[in-house]
Amino acid sequence: GVWLFRRELRRAGFPENAADAGMAGVFGGLLGAKLLWAVEHAGEAPVMDLLLSRGGMSWFGGFAGGLLAGTWMIRRRRLDLIAVLAAATPGLAAGHAIGRIGCFLVGDDYGSPSTLPWAIAFPEGLPPTTVPVHPTQLYEAVLLVPILVLLRRWRRDRLPDRLVLGRYLLLTGSLRFAIEFVRINERVIGPLTVAHLASLAVVAAGALLIFLNVEREH
16 A cells, blocks of 8 residues: 555655655554554453454544544645545555455454355454354455556546545445445444444545535636
């Protein structure tokens, strides 16, 4: 992801130190992902056990932590926030897809029981299950690939930064919203989980950026 980010920064003519935002985002994302997951599962185990567990990473915690840390570094380097975030979108999609493969390998973030031919049991998963379930980690990883391809094409075609960033948020938020229906997560409002609500917020942010771009063009 950082490698793709560096390529996009060079394409856009940013200075070399702009890539520091990517590394800040990586560390901030890891911290945010683990912290939010620990908060979500508080009471199930001692806090230190949750923080040091081999799995357990919240994508939305990682997204928020990475965004905050990356934004802090972008501001510190006095760079254009929207332009740098737009340059980061292909790397974010790639890192997200690779991360979901990691979730699959550790047996985390799987879906509900399924009788489909590709359903998989995770007897050593987090939590373990001997019942075949939807491998939602792979669903998300596979579906992120066309999003990555589109983002790279839009960047090559030099679409406006607001439009690229808006489309990234809209597509990834919509993808997670859809997959969440076959994920095992606590429902908080009717059939919706916390991740559903966070997905809607991401989709709304993407739609707003796209709308602002249309308004700017007119």
